Each structure stands twice: as C-alpha cells, then as structure tokens.
Amino acid sequence: MNTTQSLAGSAEPARSALDCLLRPRSIAIVGASPQFAKVNGRPLRHLIAKGYSGRIYPVNPKYPEIAGLACYPDVAALPEAPDLAIVALPARDVEACIAALGRRGVAAAVIFSSGFGEMGAEGRQIEQSLRACADAHGVLICGPNCLGFVNAFDNVYATFSQYADGDTGAGPVAFVTQSGAFGTAIAALVRQRGLGLGYFINTGNEAGVTFSDLMLAVIEDPRIRVAAGYMEGMRDGPGLVRLAQRCAELGKPLVLTKVGRMAAGVRAAASHTGSLAVEDDVFDAVLRQHGVLRARNEEQMLDMLEALCSDRVPQGTGLGIATQSGGAGVMMADRAEELGLEVPALAPQTQVMLARVMPAFGAAGNPVDVTGQFVANPDLLLESVVTLLTDPQVHVGIVWLQLMTAHVDLLVRIFCQIRDRTDKPFIICWVAAPPEAVRRLRAEGMVVFGAGERAVEAAAAMVRHRQALRVAAEQHAERAALAAAVARVAADVRGNGFRDGVQPTVQAAGWLHAAGVPMAPVALARHADEAVAAWRTAGGPVVLKIESPDITHKTEVGGVLLKLNDEVAVRQGYATLIQRAVAARPEARLDGVVVQPMATGQLELVIGVQRDPGFGMVLMVGLGGVLVEVLKDVVFRRAPFSEAEGLRMLDELRMRALLDGVRGQPAVDRAALAALLSRLSVWAAAMAPWLEELDLNPVLVGPAGPVGVDCVMVLGGPKAG
Structure with missing residues (x-):
C-alpha cells in the first residue's frame, strides 16, 4: 500500500496519503445528494454544519449545485485534485471511480459502498479487483463497506454514521473499529461519559488501509492520549505488533476488544502446541507480551479508557481502599488480589495519622472503613483518604460510597480537595450516585464508577x-540483539538440507542442541544389534521409542519402553515396539527404534513452536507432559523473545508454584528454563521459512537443569526442500 503518495501538481511539501485521508484540506463527495437524510447526503450536511474549513466539491451529474456549492459532473471536471474523495456510489461503479480519482491525482478515498467481500466469493473477487485498481492508480482507500471516519480536531466528517449527529467534541481518545454499527454504539457510550473522541474510524473490509495502519497514523497526533479499538478479526499480525510497540514508545495505552474469544480454531496437528494453539489464546498472549490491554466487552473498555485518560500514573501495584462499608472493602480487596494488585498493610506512621482522625468504631487498616460519620464531619473523609494516599506502599486509591443524594455539593468539594492535596491517582466508586454528581466529578477530571469490582x-x-x-x-x-541472534542462526541453518514432513529424531535433536537447547543424547537403531550397541554406549538404563514419520504421538501406540538395562531386555524391547507399531499402524513407515539414556527430573514440561497464520512463529510452554492437553496450563509468546520474557511466561502458568518445589522437592532453575525458552524462540524465528511445528515433550527438569527427551519436528514451509 502506497502510504506516501503525494498530491499531484502541488507546490506544497509532499504529504503522505494517510495524512491526506485523515486530515484533508479539500474533499470531493462523489455521488453527493441534496437530500441530507440519505447516506450520500449526510457527509455534506455534517461538513457544513460542523464547520469544516477546507474546500468541498460535490460530484454528481444530476445537479449544478448542492447547498450553495458548485457541483461537478465527474471527477475529471474538478478544479483541483482534492486530498480526499468520499465515494458513495453503487458497488458496480466504484472501481471506475477509483481509477478516475487516481488519474486526477487524488491521494485517498473512503468508500461507503457495500457489495464487496462481505457478500461471499463473487464479492471477494470484485474487492480484489478494486484493490488492484487502487494500487495501480496510487489511491489509498479506506473501506469499502465502511461508515467512514470523523476527525473531530479538524472538523472532518467523512461519514454517514449516526454518531456524527450529536455533539462530537474532540477528546483525547482515538477509536478505530472494524464494526460499523457496534462501533457507533461504543462511540456513543464514550460520548455519554464525556471522554471525547478525537478520531472515530470504521475500517470496513480493509481492502486498502488496515486497522493497524489507521491506528498507527492517529496515535502520532499529540492530542491523542489513549487508543481504543474494536476488532472482529485479525488480518495483520505483524502490523498489530508494530502498533503495540509504537504505542509503548509514545507512552500511550492501547485498549482492544476482540470478539470470538471462544472460537475453536484448532486443527489436527502432530504436536501438542498445534492442537492447543487456539487462535484467541495466541492473540491474547501476543497482546499481553507487547503491553496491549484487552477488554472483555465495551463496558470494560470504557472503564479502562476513563481511568487511563487520567493524567496520574500509579508507580507500583499497591491499592489503598477507603470505604463506607466494610463488606465492600473486603469484596474489592478480594478482586484486587485476583488481578495481581497488592492491598498492603499500612505503614505504622500512616496508621497513627489515621487514628487521629478516625472515629473509634472505624477501621484504620487497609481497607479503611470511614463509616457514614463523615457526613457530620466532612474532614473525616478528606483527611482519611489523603492520609491513605500518602502511604509509601499505596500507589492508587479507591474511595467507595453509596447514595448520599442530599450531599452532592459537599462530596464534590471534598473530592476536589483530595485531588488538590495528592499527586497519586484515585478512583471514586459511588454506588447509585446522583447523575449530577457523576457529571460534575467527571467535569473536574475525576474517574467515577458505580460498582466496586469495576x-x-x-x-x-x-x-x-x-x-x-x-x-x-x-x-x-x-530488540537489536535478538534480531542479530536470529540472523546468525538463520545463516547457520540455510545450508541444511531440509525436507518436508516429520524430521528424523536424531537430526532434529542435533539441530536443537546446536542452537543451545539442551537435549538428551539419542541414537537410531535399525535392528536389534544396533539397539544393544547403543545401550552399551549409554552405560546404564535406556528408553526405546519407535521411530516413524507417521507416528508422532508414540505413547498412543505403546511405542515407548522405559528402564531397559540388559541385552535381553533391549532385544526383546526392540521386537516389541516394531510389533506394536505394525499392529496399531500397519500403513506407517518404520525407520527403526530410537535408543536414549534414561533421563530424570522432578517436573515434566511441554515446550513447542507453532506457525501461527497471523503472528508467525509462536512458542508455548506448559505443565503436564502427556497430560498437557487435559490440564491446558499453557502460555504462548511470539518469537523471538528474551530470557526476561521467558521468566514472565513461567510466572503466568497457573501451576507455577510447582516450579518452586512441593513436598520436599527443590525449586527448579527458572533462569535455565527461561534461557531454553529464549534460545528456542531465536531458533524458531530463524527457521520461520521452513518450520511448521515443533514439540519437545516431555522436557524433564531436574537438579542439572532442563533437558528435552522427546522431539517431534515438522518442516513444510514454502522453502522446504
């Protein structure tokens, strides 16, 4: 997509096509109508009514003028090449219009028209043709099948959305949505809370610019402090990662709501990673990896936006709670612990200061129970909350109260005084608050909710x-060090002779060992004599495993025998495995038996890699060994990543306490595990052109560190062979 296309024939410095799209100085409306209630009439009405200061060019051969503006018969007749064209034509006429716009030098177009990819296979073909036409003529398109957008800062209303009918005062939130109707509903809720949208953008079918393209453009606006998005599908994983990284560089929160959390998205796979890599789980993990906040629904998104629009930032995880109700305080403390917040015991000096202002029947711990006594003594609430927020272990506060309809003026004044006397963020939870109180507090820049858990x-x-x-x-x-590491590994692996399909165990283990991933030694025996020789070399008990590219889950066919430590047992074991494999899978190709020294460990993990269609190479770690698909205690990350990120993965496991040792077992070496995860992620990123999936299961973790004892590696990328 050519996002740097400049206006043809302009003497001004070149402007990007995205800038022309979102901040146009002139707009053509192709298919404009004087009937302002119609889809093709509403943009002109909004531009005029909202005070757009740029030049407006209606285009429609039916009318010589519309609303006092000269109306042009076609695009070629326009007196200049406008920055932006709004296309409100039947689908059959859109492609020709885009070609005409390109010939006229128009940089960008927003296409309202439906009848494209959303209509099925035939519509998708029409949309592909439209995309090719736009690329060929250098026109950046938003849509088709979209509501358009609002840039409230510059009074640009390239939309027919109902949201534009009301007050659309600019605010610090940029909102990009893949859904038109639901996105409009969310935008209306944002307005109700008085937050204000600087940008409201519906991406439609994304035949041109994508969700990430548009969000990347608007977060650069210094007037935007928070970015929010509603997604129905993820079409550009790398773009979404770049967006998250840029938001972090700018210090701007990115809050996303994506539907389809429970979609199965599971295919038959040779590895546990493949069978467990549910699309939404991977999406959620990659968002978390890159600092994106995910909201379950539109109400939680709005709650997050309201809090994140505050100009105060908590410097730690300590939550201080002041409440009228002891029960409410306990409920909020419980939820805080579930979310990883601390509700710290207050410092002795804080408790002394609280005792001076609290009634005898109040509670000076955390939560602080100020009771309803503050109505008679307003200083009680004021001084209690200010004192609570001065505690060094408290980084954000919540003040809970209910009703108090007769005391709105008093409470608004108290909360303003609290704000002025502290620099820490605090949230007001006012249950059944009078609407006037909420409106006045939000006008003062304070965050107000009506429920404790929210x-x-x-x-x-x-x-x-x-x-x-x-x-x-x-x-x-x-980032640079990881990229260099990936480049080094990629240079090493390019000379390998890759073939499609399941790789021989000995070869796969050798590649991983060379990449720094600890692997137990393995040898392939093609007959019983070779198995006995390998056992003698091992010098102790061995494991025998059937080796077949067609049998990846060996235990399901009885293809593993443990603790064999004499010649007779090894010979018999070899014969047994071959017989079992033939009986269970007569069509399977048999390469022999893998012989491996017995490895021990106090804990079994499964570690794997899967090529995700959206994000590329994704690594998984989980607890449970062969039971991993039952327990499903797994964590995902996009490769490559550092050892520090590996440690964070381990901390996200539900049964992470097992890593610290239970029932007298010593703690595992988390640093060694994190190093394994990081090295494997670097190798996986380098192998991205070839690697389909990889399973290390189990990885045994013992006093000597982690070691992979079984490996299933499947190659089949576009460059395999």
Missing part, C-alpha cells in the same frame, strides 16, 4: 499499563 479492574488496568511501559523499554533495548 473500579478495581480499572485500577488494575492503570497498573498494568505502567508495568507494560517498563517491559516495553526493556524489549526495545533487547
């Missing part, structure tokens, strides 16, 4: 964003 979740979003910025700075510093 307040805690919003506080957690503020904390997670701050933590994500620290991680992002670390990742930025590591």
